[in-house]
Amino acid sequence: MIQKRSIGFAAAAIIAGAATTAICFGDALGLARSAATDSEATAAAPVGTTSHPIEVLQGKPWLVPVADGPKALRGKVVVVNFWTYSCINSLRVLPYLRAWNARYGPKGLQVIGVHAPEFAFEKDPARVRRATNQLDVRYPNLPDNDYAVWRAFANQGWPGFYFIDATGKVRGYQLGEGKYDEAEQLIRKLLTETGADVSSIPLIPVEAGGIEAQADWTDLRSPEAYIGYDKAADFTSPGGFGKDAVRTYASATTLSLNQWDLAGRWSVGGEHATLNGGPGTIRFRFHARDVHLVLGGAPDGRPVRFRVTIDGRAPGSSHGTDVDAAGSGEVKEDRLYQLVRQPGAIADRTVTVEFSRPGVRAYVFTFG
DSSP states (O other), X not given: OOOEEEETTOBOBOSSXXXXXXXXXXXXXXXXXXXXXXXXXXXXXXXXXXSOXXXXXXXXOOSBOOTTOGGGGTTSEEEEEEEOTTOHHHHTTHHHHHHHHHHHGGGTEEEEEEEOOSSGGXXXXXXXXXXXXXXXXXXXXXXOTTOHHHHHTTOOEESEEEEEOTTSOEEEEEESSOOHHHHHHHHHHHHHHTTOOOTTSOOOOOOOOGGGSOOOGGGOOOOOEXXXXXXXXXXXXXXXXXXXXXXXXXXXXXXXXXXXXXEXXXXXXXXXXXXXXXXXEEEEEEOSSEEEEEEEOOTTOOXXXXXXXXXXXXXXXXXXXXXXXXXXXXXOSSEEEEEEEXXXXXXXXXXXXXXXXXXXXXXXXXXX
């Protein structure tokens, strides 16, 4: 099992340019931050990447199959995207993958999603199918719960992109968000090599909204923050964690930037914290336009209501897509919830999430 670590705004540019990209990293793979040079369009594939990528893809069951079967990938230009549905970095690249699939599919491009889960709940095929439907992911997808495809490609994080030519050779690799224009130019080049004429297809900017809107990188000062003790940092409730045990937590007197705490009866495990007696709260001091929290529903299947405040007040126009102006929301399924999207000036603020009853699970804060 690959252990994973997430970095919310790593300065790792894989396609040429100076812009920062956001990446969720795989811990066990010995990753370092890497800056690309202006001379390269895309990076070479990582050392150890399979020389037979199409055959690797053909050897797995599919959630959403390739039309005419996996063997139909032979002779096509293929973009392989490693993703997981609770990762904000993975979600923010979806508009580009949809656009490329729509623009260049008739010319011989095939986009393939490889869903490699970060959390245990993301291994459930039914949940992944529901997520792909909700996220309008219509191109083929295969599950990679055992990370066999991940390892074969020597992938290093989410989102990871592999650009495969019609002969089955990996011609480019990108780790993280950003540099979509360069990626599209590579797609056009690989298609042109097959004899396809893409000159009539305009390079139109991709519009993204809602939870998929690109992050406000200039004002992003908060990294991803895990709630489970395996990867948690900057937890400030008095007494620290009581690992794998139910205990009553209290809020800290003050929170500095990127610190967080719990209040109420929680049990903190390696991957997440579970509210064992309601109500309970979780707070985070952040500096970002957007605040997200990956949450899991109660075991009884009934929705868990929650209320969000920013500096003690209802969010109003700063509410996220999963919260109304009064701060009210419900956890109905295991996924990422957008709590805050600020339309105005960004400053250090404290978001508080109060849950109405026990059973809810909290996994990770992410920002944008």
